[in-house]
Amino acid sequence: MTSQFEYNTISNAEDEKRLGKILQQCFNSPPDESIQTYFQRIGRENFRSIHDSNQMIGGLAIIPQGQWFGGKCIPMGGIAAVGIAPEYRGSGAALELMRQTIRELYRRGIPLSTLYAATQRLYRQAGYEQGGSLCSWEMPTQSIMMRDRTLPMQAVNLDHHQLHNLYQQQAKLTNGYLQRHQVIWQEIVESSTYAYLIGEDQPEGYLMFKQQKVKDSDCIVVRDLVLLTPGAVRRFWTFIGDHRSQIEKVRWKHSLNVFFTLMLPEQTAKIVDLGRWMVRIVDVIAALKNRGYPQELVTELHLEVRDSLIVENNDKFTLKVAQGRGEITRGGRGELKLNVSGLSPLYTGLFTPQQLQLVGHLEATETALLSATQIFAGSSPWMSDFF
Structure with missing residues (x-):
């Protein structure tokens, strides 16, 4: 069936201005130059629009990034600023915009897509599912009781370039961490007041933060943190x-x-906010091939994936894991059956195969459940960035 909507790139200043106005209204942004700065930082070439009868009615941004899983960085399209003009909401334009975007990512060879959802229902229809967490923690400074000044704290300029290598070391060890786009680094720098390296000749971490009032309390708000040693x-x-x-x-x-927080004497740290980002497996073969796996594990998993949008994903696959790498071929016994959306929390390690089976996201034999548990074992996925 032919769609009534037309999917386009943003090719000129007039298109940019029209989409900017839609996004300002959608996100209740003040009518100033901030949206223009946002376009400049992400790049006009990374925005897409949806039209109805030659009228632009919405759009989004694709932020080219990477995401770390199993110690490997997989190319990822981060979806941001999804907005539809209010008079066109409920028309199916948002879903068509997402479907076209996913098809484009597949054509470009980008295996993953990640986003923060204002509403899960829309993105689940496009094949996304919860992939990892972002939590905000808070604790009183009086309860810390740590007195170890062995390493120096070196105040440095707010410049992410000198911190990049330290960040990469932590990212490699953290399922879900981003290979950050420049726009995310810039936002961290601009929202920070102070930056410190931990250690001197060979720094072992860094800290970027600001000091502000939070609910009438003076607070240090950490914007970026890397800790690589005890x-x-x-x-x-x-x-x-x-x-x-x-x-x-x-x-x-x-x-x-x-x-x-295990180093602290008491459990005074509390979660003040919890959110989950969503992931879409755009290319099943590329995503499973490029991910890292437990180094000593030798096993195989027979999957059957259902994907109504990307027909190339709608197949049986055999994943063989050895020496920390995955080899994937079409065919096999299909012992673990799931929709492409159910593959996301399995792939990232957010939930175990047994948990996903209990909520109806997959069906599997006992052998397949065991293999999947071993293959996707790892720390719970999270990231500290919002986009």
Whole structure:
């Protein structure tokens, strides 16, 4: 069936201005130059629009990034600023916009797409499902009680280029972390006031933060944090605790399980906000091939994937894992059956195969469940970035 909508790139200043006005209304943004700056940073070539009868009625941004899973970085299209003019909502334009975007990503050889959803229902219709978490934590500085100043704290300029290599080391170890686009780095830098390297000759981490009032309390808000050694963790907590005479609380973003609070004497850290980002497996073969896997594991998994949008994904596949790598071929016994949306939380490791089976996202034999559990084992996926 031919769609009534037309999917286009943003090719000129007039298109950019029209889409900018739609997005400003959708996201309740003030009518200033901020949307123009946003277009400049992401790049006009990365915006798409949807038209009805030659009238632009909405659009979105595709932020070219990467995402780390199993120690490997997979190309990913981050979807942002999805907006439809209010008079066209309910027309099916948003779903068609997402479907066309996914088809484009497939043609371009981009295996994954990730986004933060204002409403899950729309994106689930396009094959997305929950993939990982972003949590905001808070704790009183008085409760930290860490006194280890072995490593120096070196104040540095707010320049992400000198921090990039440290960030990459942590990203490789963290399922869900981004290979950040420039626009995300810029937002972190601009929303920070202070930056410190932890360590001197060979830094072991870094900290970027601002100080502000949060619910009438003076607070350190951590904007970016990399901790690569036990010494860096201790120095971070000591540094934050040393603010206790003036700063009441510290806030930071992390996973549901913050490992570095294990060094603290009491459980005073609390989750103040929890959200989940969504993932779409755009290209099943490329996504499974490029992901990393447990190094010592040798096994295989027979999948059957159902995907009504990308017909090339609608097939049986055999995934063979050895030496931390995956080899995937078409065919096999189809012992683990699931929709492409159900593949997302399995692929990222957000939920176990048994949990996904309990909520009806997959059907599998006991052998396939065991293999899938071993293949996708790892730390719970999360990221500290919102886009």
